[in-house]
Amino acid sequence: MAQFDLDAFLRTQQARVESLLLERADRLSASGAPPRLVESMRYSLLAGGKRLRPVLCLTFADTVARASLGSALAADAACSLEFVHTYSLVHDDLPAMDDDDFRRGRPTNHKVYGEAMAILAGDSLLTDAFGLLADGPEPVRGALCRELAVASGAAGMVGGQVLDTAEDRPANLDYLVRMHRLKTGALIRAACRMGVLAGGGDPEALVRAQMYGDAVGLAFQIADDVLDVTSTQEQLGKPAGADADAGRFTFPAVVGLEESRRLADEQVRLAVEAVRPLEGEDGPLAALARYVVERKF
Template sequence: MSNPFGVWQQRVEGALEQSIPATTTLPTQLHKAIHYTVFSGGKRIRPILVYAAGKLFDISTEKLDKAAVAVELIHTYSLVHDDLPAMDDDDLRRGEPTCHRAFDEATAILVGDALQTMAFQALADSPLSSDIRLKWIQLLTAASGSEGMVGGQMIDLETVTESDELSTMHLMKTGALIRASILMGATPGRPDETTTDNLITYANSIGLAFQVRDDILDIEGTSDIIGKPQGSDLEQEKSTFVSIFGMDSAKIRLQKLHQQAIDALSLFDSRADSLREIANFIIQRDH
């Protein structure tokens, strides 16, 4: 990503380093595994969304660091648990062995547990007012729970055969945390109802677009670039936007979702350009 995303990526890397105990801290096995998973080369899309949404209201990055850290820690915990044998049973993540393969299954479970609590500790440690911290906690807990990521993962473990079920699953599993990231970035700006509704529309659109692009890359991407075996979803007979709609229709849907996201930003001026660039990146990325 080009600036300002590179700057934001570097910023959240530093903030994450400060929020996570060193690998020499007892228990060292746990903290080594946490560092292994958190600093494994993620794109940091969700923290970047926090900063980009804050830019709409001229909120400084310093005020948003704790929120950016929190959403990334929750995202990482979800990946560690999703990869477990009882869930998706994946061996690779970002081209490297998944946490339970690099360490062991029990350690991976505890890594996810620890990252969850660290996320909310980060929000509690924010220097912002108590009402903003409370709103952040409300947004993040809603996105993470049974009506958000956890619920989406449960649906993913069941048989999804209809297009509406697939969209609902991904709006929960992927979209909920993306939506929370944007709303958390906007929270200190105290957006009105119209602004909030437009941000939610934008978030839902890029959240689904993110998954549609993933499904396309599973077929058209190469293993060394996408960081997992090409065609793994097809091999595991997972329902995807490509398997249900076909490749051509999936690509049309991707473009429609992108346009919906751009249209939702129409009431904003150039301060929303970073959000527009993120929408462009999501549909063009190769991994």
């Protein structure tokens, strides 16, 4: 049996996501919003990247429905996730947070447009994500909005950011896992669940998407921590060693590099097992789970 061609799959899916995002960015340009604000939003939204979250959303929708390629519902869900993810990056880069000068190989939003505009662009991306997701007649859009809200709010990504910046955070593995299941994992888990919801999947598929998303989300963050201490700025597209410089506890700092790699591999194994009943052997979701770690290590 031929091995799944992940490179070709990713090229197709990423091109699909870029096209969907460009279409929705053009709607922003035609909306009557202040041009400078739209320019700032587009600068970060269309800056490229792996597009992991929308790709996961679309792939789960395709897996459970096999008919979502032309679905505005799945497309809106995928784009709303990237709107929220982009807003989080814009705000993370601000001086009050990570204080980063580069993102994806070019100056961060606030370095180009100023701090006030970067804050407002992030605010708009977050708010417009829900407008985009709610704009349609399908009843399931309400459930999709709730998934995204929980994942991105106080009990999700924002809560994880608070744990990450707490002055009294302990340097132990349990705290680190809890923090990253919120900070990074919540939105990845939501991407998987939203794909199943958009594709009309059954309750079992939704449970398996959650198991997969939990595992992939943690593996992704572990790999990201490893990359931060083993790669150059050119490879990262942003300053290397930023987490250590900021005094953050990372998986390598807490458990060491080799144990970090082992933990990531274990999460990948759990993710692959979770989706085997949905896609069989060697499908795109299993390949994506492996890619999350292999692309970084």
